[in-house]
Amino acid sequence: MLNWWLRAILSIVIWPGLLAGAVSGWFLLWMSRKFIAQLQGRQGPPLYQPFFDFWKLVGKKTIIPKGVNRFMFFALPVISLVSVVLALALLPVPGGSAISFEGDLVVLIYLLEMPVLMDILAGYVTRSVYAQVGATREALLSLAYNLPFLSALIALALRLKTFQLSNFSAAPISIATVVVAAALFLALLAQLKVNPFSIPNAEQEIVAGTYIEYNGLPLALFELTHALELSTLVGLIACLFMGPFASIWLKLIIFLLVAAVVIVMVNVVAAGTARLKVQHAFRFYWTWGVAASVLVFAAALLL
Amino acid sequence: MSSIFTKLINLSRRRSPWVYRINAGSCNGCDIEVAPCFSPRYDGEQIGAILQGSPKHADILLISGPITLRTRDIVKDVYQQIPSPKAVIALGSCPASGNVFAGSPTIVGSAEAVIPVDLYVPGCPPRPQAILEAIQMAAKLLEKGETRSQKEAQNA
Numbered sequence: 001m002l003n004w005w006l007r008a009i010l011s012i013v014i015w016p017g018l019l020a021g022a023v024s025g026w027f028l029l030w031m032s033r034k035f036i037a038q039l040q041g042r043q044g045p046p047l048y049q050p051f052f053d054f055w056k057l058v059g060k061k062t063i064i065p066k067g068v069n070r071f072m073f074f075a076l077p078v079i080s081l082v083s084v085v086l087a088l089a090l091l092p093v094p095g096g097s098a099i100s101f102e103g104d105l106v107v108l109i110y111l112l113e114m115p116v117l118m119d120i121l122a123g124y125v126t127r128s129v130y131a132q133v134g135a136t137r138e139a140l141l142s143l144a145y146n147l148p149f150l151s152a153l154i155a156l157a158l159r160l161k162t163f164q165l166s167n168f169s170a171a172p173i174s175i176a177t178v179v180v181a182a183a184l185f186l187a188l189l190a191q192l193k194v195n196p197f198s199i200p201n202a203e204q205e206i207v208a209g210t211y212i213e214y215n216g217l218p219l220a221l222f223e224l225t226h227a228l229e230l231s232t233l234v235g236l237i238a239c240l241f242m243g244p245f246a247s248i249w250l251k252l253i254i255f256l257l258v259a260a261v262v263i264v265m266v267n268v269v270a271a272g273t274a275r276l277k278v279q280h281a282f283r284f285y286w287t288w289g290v291a292a293s294v295l296v297f298a299a300a301l302l303l
Numbered sequence: 304m305s306s307i308f309t310k311l312i313n314l315s316r317r318r319s320p321w322v323y324r325i326n327a328g329s330c331n332g333c334d335i336e337v338a339p340c341f342s343p344r345y346d347g348e349q350i351g352a353i354l355q356g357s358p359k360h361a362d363i364l365l366i367s368g369p370i371t372l373r374t375r376d377i378v379k380d381v382y383q384q385i386p387s388p389k390a391v392i393a394l395g396s397c398p399a400s401g402n403v404f405a406g407s408p409t410i411v412g413s414a415e416a417v418i419p420v421d422l423y424v425p426g427c428p429p430r431p432q433a434i435l436e437a438i439q440m441a442a443k444l445l446e447k448g449e450t451r452s453q454k455e456a457q458n459a
């Protein structure tokens with residue numbers, strides 16, 4: 001029992017939790033920025049850039065806007081960081097997480113929803129008009145992209161007749177896996193808030209979205225949450241493809257390879273498109289998202 | 304342990320200067336010269352610089368123009384919104400001397416009279432290379448703790 005607790009804590013803090021998630025999240029963020037810079041004919045930032053950005057923000061003084069509840073101002077980023085770390089710890093990465101039980105998929109979905117809720121609250125709590133616009137947009141968008149996201153995961157769960165994530169990563173690759181990954185990818189664009197769905201954080205347009213009044217340590221925590229969210233969501237897609245491989249190293253290679261491919265695809269879309277209006281994005285997800293959901297259920301249950 | 308931590312944060316300050324710019328009655332010449340700093344030719348992202356939309360996220364304030372009377376209080380306000388440690392760069396001749404507007408009754412004519420300026424970039428307008436060099440120098444000042452706001456905080 002004690003041994004299990006130790007391994008669970010290791011899962012949360014090191015692999016696949018906070019440490020591995022932060023390192024891989026920062027690496028993936030750097031990769032995104034570098035790749036987009038290269039597409040635009042620029043050199044792009046050095047490798048350690050997201051790491052330095054984080055520590056610089058930690059070292060800055062925090063200004064709390066007048067009339068904002070001090071406790072709320074700090075609690076929101078902490079809650080979203082903790083929930084995304086726990087979500088990451090549930091991920092069935094190569095080597096496996098110690099925390100695995102029937103129904104952990106449902107917990108993962110709930111935990112992944114927390115940062116979004118905290119973002120929306122942050123927008124309203126900081127009393128900035130721009131942040132409120134950002135929060136409204138994020139709330140609307142979350143009603144849209146969750147459709148293909150949830151359908152894909154539920155369809156796969158129905159196919160495998162389990163809600164346990166470790167069975168997801170052990171399942172063989174089929175056409176259904178590819179369709180599920182495609183539907184998850186569709187949702188991923190809006191979850192990561194990249195173009196054409198960079199609507200909630202729309203820089204230049206509504207200044208900086210929900211984080212506009214955030215600075216110093218709380219902003220650093222939000223940035224770290226974003227990096228971890230990136231690792232979790234990309235990792236979730238990558239997990240689907242390592243079923244048929246026996247050796248742990250081969251699994252790890254496939255895992256990283258799929259993650260890299262997903263990031264490159266996300267950034268090709270991000271660099272090649274312009275921002276949509278929120279109503280267009282909403283319509284996009286309720287037409288193509290519905291189409292993807294139908295396809296996912298058909299592929300998962302019939303094939 | 305705490306010294307390693309301090310070193311890491313100081314290094315990060317040099318490697319990640321985020322920039323906020325404010326036009327205090329400038330003719331827009333200096334502001335146009337800031338844009339190419341982040342374009343493919345000069346690419347400020349190589350030294351970690353990013354243009355930020357909110358002063359709350361910035362480390363370095365770029366100020367252009369002769370500080371008209373109408374913008375004076377806004378400049379002060381924006382400066383105070385930047386969380387310390389922070390650096391201020393004055394772009395071009397206007398915030399240094401008032402330039403061709405010197406002696407006008409509608410301008411302050413000197414950024415120094417409103418906020419503590421760390422670096423002046425000469426030129427009307429300055430070249431993008433010079434602006435990028437100033438950003439890099441300001442980032443180094445932030446690392447060493449030698450910007451004027453940091454020194455004032457130490458002495459106080």
